[in-house]
Amino acid sequence: MDMEIVFPGGKKVDALYKGFTIKTDQAPYAGGEGSAPACFDLFLASIGTCAGMYVLSFCQKRNIAPEGLKLILKTEKDRQKRMISRIEIEIELPREFPEKYREAVIRSAKLCVVTKHMYDPPKIDVHTTIRKSS
Numbered sequence: 001m002d003m004e005i006v007f008p009g010g011k012k013v014d015a016l017y018k019g020f021t022i023k024t025d026q027a028p029y030a031g032g033e034g035s036a037p038a039c040f041d042l043f044l045a046s047i048g049t050c051a052g053m054y055v056l057s058f059c060q061k062r063n064i065a066p067e068g069l070k071l072i073l074k075t076e077k078d079r080q081k082r083m084i085s086r087i088e089i090e091i092e093l094p095r096e097f098p099e100k101y102r103e104a105v106i107r108s109a110k111l112c113v114v115t116k117h118m119y120d121p122p123k124i125d126v127h128t129t130i131r132k133s134s
Helices: 039-061 099-109 113-119
Strands: 004-009 012-017 020-022 070-078 083-092
Touching: 039 070, 039 083, 039 099, 039 113, 083 099
Parallel strands: none
Antiparallel strands: 004 012, 012 020, 070 083
């Protein structure tokens, strides 16, 4: 299924996909209104939410309540490259989380398909077309 990227105004760039509109905007210091997450924020969120989905599924399969469970993404930046050089995912477990599953829940978070795509990235081709007159 194709994703369509549209420009609703200002620094906003939206993605139309599977019936959803995924909104982005730039921060005011970058010329935007700050009305939605920036594109890179969504990239980081996709890593965290994907790992979170695998952790949640792990817990649900074992009837472990997700209350008190959360993931925290921490980033380190390479100042020379001006890029993120490290992402740490901390899984905060509730006190009653079974000790025997601590390593397994880490393994489940590592199953994230978003992260796997970063280890073996797809080739990205960019080209232009001319809109056909309607």
